[in-house]
Amino acid sequence: MSQELSIKDIAREIYVILYSKRKNEQRIMIRTYFDANAEEPIIFVQGHEEIIRQFLLMATIFISITTEIYSITDSVIAGDNHIVSIDAIIKYRLPLKPILFRQEIELRTITKFEFNEQKKIVRHEDIWSIKDLLENVPFMGWIYSYFGRKSIGLITNQLVEWMGTRSL
Numbered sequence: 001m002s003q004e005l006s007i008k009d010i011a012r013e014i015y016v017i018l019y020s021k022r023k024n025e026q027r028i029m030i031r032t033y034f035d036a037n038a039e040e041p042i043i044f045v046q047g048h049e050e051i052i053r054q055f056l057l058m059a060t061i062f063i064s065i066t067t068e069i070y071s072i073t074d075s076v077i078a079g080d081n082h083i084v085s086i087d088a089i090i091k092y093r094l095p096l097k098p099i100l101f102r103q104e105i106e107l108r109t110i111t112k113f114e115f116n117e118q119k120k121i122v123r124h125e126d127i128w129s130i131k132d133l134l135e136n137v138p139f140m141g142w143i144y145s146y147f148g149r150k151s152i153g154l155i156t157n158q159l160v161e162w163m164g165t166r167s168l
Helices: 007-018 023-033 048-061 130-136 140-166
Strands: 034-040 064-076 082-093 104-115 121-128
Touching: 007 023, 007 064, 007 082, 007 104, 023 034, 023 048, 034 048, 104 130, 121 130
Parallel strands: 034 121
Antiparallel strands: 064 082, 082 104, 104 121
16 A cells, blocks of 8 residues: 655655766656646746756756755645645766866755645745855855955955944
8 A cells, every 4th residue: 555645755855866977767757747837936947848958958967966855834825726845955066177176066055845735745845045145156155165255254344444444
């Protein structure tokens, strides 16, 4: 007797395949579990083929993609739709020599899948920190960490001081 998978179990299975190098399984997962009109709002792609191409691009660019899931939460929204949120670390390994550059980009993400009544994903969104991304991009991370953040801090502090003394 087989037990039906919960929406959280389905989301976990989809997530692990999407954020991997398993291209054939990605195609199958997207065609099976994504609604024909599903969308990804950040890069605004819609439909099976466009979504498949986005994940195939990631699987092609990186040497490896691994995930570490911290938590999965599920909430019911209007009707029988569910939002499943996955809090995880995704590690993207770059095809670079580690002499000057970091070879791995580690990005903490919150992935949201919105499932309809038929357990099909109608919307997929990844939420991540621009700070985390910039700090992990080869060479850019060093510039951002040591110059960008400090410079912006100095400039904003000077603006606040200047504006504070002008309003007296």
